[in-house]
Amino acid sequence: MDLYSPIFTRASTRKFDSSPLPADTLSQLEDFISGLKPLLSDVKLKHKIVSGSEVKGMALPKAPHYLLIFGKKHPLRDTAAGFLYQHAELWLYAQGFATRWLAGVKPKEADPDYIIGIAFGKPAVPTVRRPEEFKRKPLEEIERGVDSRLEAARLAPSGKNGQPWYFIVDGSRVYTYCRTGSGSLFGKMYGFTDLDVGIALCHLAVAGEHEGKEFRFAVMKEGAPVPPSGYTYVGTVE
Ligand SMILES: Cc1cc2nc3c(=O)[nH]c(=O)nc-3n(C[C@H](O)[C@H](O)[C@H](O)COP(=O)(O)O)c2cc1C
Incomplete structure (x- = not known):
């Protein structure tokens, strides 16, 4: 499939x-x-x-x-x-x-x-779109370093399209972070930013499988690079 x-x-x-x-x-x-x-x-x-x-x-x-x-x-x-x-x-x-x-x-x-x-x-009306029709942050706002799988993660759905993920690529590791708290009322009330990050990790894993890369996820906070302010460490993909 x-x-x-x-x-x-x-x-x-x-x-x-x-x-x-x-x-x-x-x-x-x-x-x-x-x-x-x-x-x-x-x-x-x-x-x-x-x-x-x-x-x-x-x-x-x-x-x-x-x-x-x-x-x-x-x-x-x-x-x-x-x-x-x-x-x-x-x-x-x-x-x-x-x-x-x-x-x-x-x-x-x-x-x-x-x-x-x-x-x-079943969809009552067609639910397909072209990649350029996705309303998403540009890659440079969600990543530091480059990894080909992150385009798939970028396109992941999230509650109110909040896209609360951030990735730091270091060699074969992709350190993953989640936005904590947000100034908006919605940001304060929305309780599923960590779930959204799991959705993005699914897209990353699927893209990795497509490229023949293994997906291993572990929580090893020690040594994780410092993310931009407002983000917290979730786990590391190897
Ligand atoms: C965790 C999560 C919760 C969501 N909750 C709702 C919801 O309660 N009501 C709703 O209409 N859409 C909800 N959505 C759909 C999002 O608004 C939608 O995924 C986002 O705007 C991105 O659009 P797309 O899925 O078409 O790419 C939710 C999406 C996610 C991932």
Whole structure:
């Protein structure tokens, strides 16, 4: 399955066709997710695929399916969730389906482990775009040093398109950082910047696989270069 091409054409949608996907597509999605390599083996994540009658939230797009993501307490739980389930988002695009990460969706039945959800289904209108149509920061605002995989990371989706990631390349290492706090009210209220960084790391990993590069992620703060002010260390890709 080519997950690399959708990185350069994908776009979130709020306009889904209401018809459900065939059961075998949902089971292929489950098989795909269960075969994924997690960012960190000690982060326990799980998910449920449910219909619109099982979720609540303000101003939700109406989709036939919602993938609800849960995880046990861990400092990098949300980053690991963004990493793992962005692969699922790309898989859905690769099959011609449409998606939208939703910070505002919740299961009707409360669960203390619940993190976030993704709406998905058939697109009601085409959801493809050209790379130049992406509204993203230029590479020089998100990287120090050069690594060919960072263009894919740059194009990653993030809550309110905040793009809270920063990368410092040093030899074969890519040190990864997350923006902490932001002057805006939204920046203060938005709680998923670390998850956004996991999404960008997924794009980096997929681009690496495309280039035949291995992806190993570890937290080893000692020796990490000092990032621009307002950013904090997340982990290192080798
Ligand atoms: C973690 C996360 C949370 C998001 N939450 C919402 C949301 O609550 N409501 C919404 O309409 N879009 C939400 N989005 C979609 C973003 O607004 C969208 O990804 C971003 O504007 C970039 O656009 P693109 O996905 O088309 O590239 C979310 C995206 C991410 C990655």
